[in-house]
Amino acid sequence: MHAAGLAHSDLSYKNVLVDPCTGSACLIDIDGLVVPGKYPPDVVGTPDFIAPEVMATLKLPLTDPNRKLPRRETDQHAMAVLTYMYLLYRHPLRGGKVHDLNDPQRDDELMMGERALFIEHPADRSNRANLRDIKPSFLPFADAAKLPYTLTGPYLSRLFERAFIEGLHAPDRRPTADEWEQGLIRTVDLVQPCSNSNCDQKWFVFDNTTRPACPFCGTAFHGTLPVLNLYSSDGKGNFRADGHRLMVYTNQYLYPWHTSRRVVPNERLTAEQRKPVAYFVFHQGKWLLINQTLTNLKDIGARKSIPPGSSLELVDGQQILLSPEEGGRLVHVQMVRA
Numbered sequence: 001m002h003a004a005g006l007a008h009s010d011l012s013y014k015n016v017l018v019d020p021c022t023g024s025a026c027l028i029d030i031d032g033l034v035v036p037g038k039y040p041p042d043v044v045g046t047p048d049f050i051a052p053e054v055m056a057t058l059k060l061p062l063t064d065p066n067r068k069l070p071r072r073e074t075d076q077h078a079m080a081v082l083t084y085m086y087l088l089y090r091h092p093l094r095g096g097k098v099h100d101l102n103d104p105q106r107d108d109e110l111m112m113g114e115r116a117l118f119i120e121h122p123a124d125r126s127n128r129a130n131l132r133d134i135k136p137s138f139l140p141f142a143d144a145a146k147l148p149y150t151l152t153g154p155y156l157s158r159l160f161e162r163a164f165i166e167g168l169h170a171p172d173r174r175p176t177a178d179e180w181e182q183g184l185i186r187t188v189d190l191v192q193p194c195s196n197s198n199c200d201q202k203w204f205v206f207d208n209t210t211r212p213a214c215p216f217c218g219t220a221f222h223g224t225l226p227v228l229n230l231y232s233s234d235g236k237g238n239f240r241a242d243g244h245r246l247m248v249y250t251n252q253y254l255y256p257w258h259t260s261r262r263v264v265p266n267e268r269l270t271a272e273q274r275k276p277v278a279y280f281v282f283h284q285g286k287w288l289l290i291n292q293t294l295t296n297l298k299d300i301g302a303r304k305s306i307p308p309g310s311s312l313e314l315v316d317g318q319q320i321l322l323s324p325e326e327g328g329r330l331v332h333v334q335m336v337r338a
């Protein structure tokens, strides 16, 4: 939608339908679609998702040149709020700061508009949540000091900083939909199961450190954890780092979008591309990659082909070629001992 120059203008959790069984999602309520030069903005959006510049100029006449209306950059704000709320169960701007003691409506307008401030702003702490005012049912997520946005991992943390610190009042600095998609895809591959079977959350995002621990229950990981760093081929024998890592755990799968940079895990995947091609198991003290359908899997150092149906033990420093084609991936294995 954004790549075509259009804007939704009313992104909110009311307009996103998610099927928790299949993981598929869709956007609805497209009647507010903004088509530049054809359909001007018709609605301003849903409270809590309206961009600060739109909120701050809401009372100006439509003809006033300072009036800001929905467009792609305001969608980008709504998208950041939506992602933050889905992952952290709290609103990024609704904190403890009071802007107008006597007029709650004016207070809300300022909080979401011209004085909008990220509740987790690292330098300005004045909008931190007042925990005494929070209902126990909203804990633990309402407590940003205990569960900060950084638990979403390195990629999403950076996007939240651009959306709510650098870009909150500078619309052109907000992350694009494509950047959110890339960040989410990479973050899924950093997810690890918590080793504490009584953990409330069960899974957490690996924070790219050498001492992984679950941020929810505090349980540290003990053992050897393979981290696969992905590189992709330019087709001429050169490989470049993709800035994409895959954390291994028992029954973690490898999919076609891991074996080639040219496959993107989105709604355009074919039925064949949705099938796993290999998986990982921890067996008798060893981490094994079990090849299911990859016909060109190679352990580069050992100069050995690993045909479908056979396995390869993962060791530190190993290089594994998943696919020899252009965009095909090479994996560099790193064993984290914690």
Ligand SMILES: [Zn+2]
Pocket (backbone or CB within 6 Å): 194, 195, 196, 199, 200, 201, 202, 214, 215, 216, 217, 218, 219
């Ligand atoms: Zn845990």
